Amino acid sequence: DAGITQSPRHKVTETGTPVTLRCHQTENHRYMYWYRQDPGHGLRLIHYSYGVKDTDKGEVSDGYSVSRSKTEDFLLTLESATSSQTSVYFCAISERTGNTEAFFGQGTRLTVV
Amino acid sequence: GESVGLHLPTLSVQEGDNSIINCAYSNSASDYFIWYKQESGKGPQFIIDIRSNMDKRQGQRVTVLLNKTVKHLSLQIAATQPGDSAVYFCAEIVGAGSYQLTFGKGTKLSVIP
Numbered sequence: 001d002a003g004i005t006q007s008p009r010h011k012v013t014e015t016g017t018p019v020t021l022r023c024h025q026t027e028n029h030r031y032m033y034w035y036r037q038d039p040g041h042g043l044r045l046i047h048y049s050y051g052v053k054d055t056d057k058g059e060v061s062d063g064y065s066v067s068r069s070k071t072e073d074f075l076l077t078l079e080s081a082t083s084s085q086t087s088v089y090f091c092a093i094s095e096r097t098g099n100t101e102a103f104f105g106q107g108t109r110l111t112v113v
Numbered sequence: 114g115e116s117v118g119l120h121l122p123t124l125s126v127q128e129g130d131n132s133i134i135n136c137a138y139s140n141s142a143s144d145y146f147i148w149y150k151q152e153s154g155k156g157p158q159f160i161i162d163i164r165s166n167m168d169k170r171q172g173q174r175v176t177v178l179l180n181k182t183v184k185h186l187s188l189q190i191a192a193t194q195p196g197d198s199a200v201y202f203c204a205e206i207v208g209a210g211s212y213q214l215t216f217g218k219g220t221k222l223s224v225i226p
Contacts (some may be wrong), residue, residue, distance in 0.1 A: 004156075031212065042202060042216035043157065050212065059212060090156050100206060101149040102214060104156030 003027050007046050009075040012111045019078040022110050023091030025071075032074040032090040033058075034066060035101065043090065044076075049074055081112040121146045125223045132190040134220050136203035139184060143205040146178060147214065148188045151200045160188070160201075190222075 003026030023032060027054050028063030031050055035043040037049050047066040063085060065077045078085055091105040126132045138146070144165050149157035161172045163186075170177050175188050176189040186203055200219040207215070 020219075033212070040218060042218045043204075043214075045148035045213050048212045056212075059215075063196070071175075092156075100145045100204075100214075101159045106156070109154055 004091060004093060004103060006089075006105040006108050009106065010109045010110060012113060015080050015082060015112055016080050019081050019110065021076045021089055021091075021110070023074045023076070023105060025074075025091075025093050027093060027103070029093040029095050029103075030071075030083060031094045031096070032068065032093075034064075034074065034076045035090045035092060035104075036060065036087040037107070038087050041100060046076065046089075078110075079112075083112050086110060087113045123221045123223070125225060126193050127176045127225050128193060128195060130193055132188075132193045132197065132202075132222060132224075134190075134201050134222065136186040136188075136207060136217055137155050137184060138186060138203075138205055140207055141184070142203065144211075145206040146179060147204045148175075148199075149202045149216075151202065151210050151219070153199075157202060159206070163221070172225075193222075193224050195224045195226060198222055216217070 005024045007022045012104040022024040030087045034046040036045045044060045046060055047058050048062050049055045067075045089108045094102040145162055147162040148160040150160050151157045161175050161177050163170045168179055174191045177181045178187045200221045202216050202219045204214045204216045
């Protein structure tokens, strides 16, 4: 398995609170991604990073921000969590753009109550 | 809207039989199509990909077929085993320099021993 660690693996938080999810990789891959997975929607891209301090928005970025201060870490922050952000969040990494072989982490199950 | 979709949400096959999972796409500009496997509680795992200028690609026990005329993609699994039970997603990348994988909603494959 690719060296990707997501933390925490499970979290329950209250509406309106900030939440930060962490993705840590040991593969030294340049590209990192955050997806969310919801029933009936498959996986949808939230944000991605193409290098340290280089990030951009994906398909469903509203309500989320990211930061990448080191190659190995990509943080996803929910500024003020809402119930619609209850989901399973996956981090992924890849060596290059257009690289179909992205490696995914184990996921973080977030519940906003 | 959803560019990549699936014909069937569930598929049950007898162990040892061949499985065929189908996927329709709508974006003629897609450059790559990819199949991912997701086991319960885990992140998606790359299976095989195919470039848009190809019709067929084979891997170990898997074959992907691409029919650009009808915008249809299929994954064939030979001699299906219990370990093949999972949700299978098709995904696409538009543009060689693209960061974004667009996923379909998934098909659940159940293998009957």
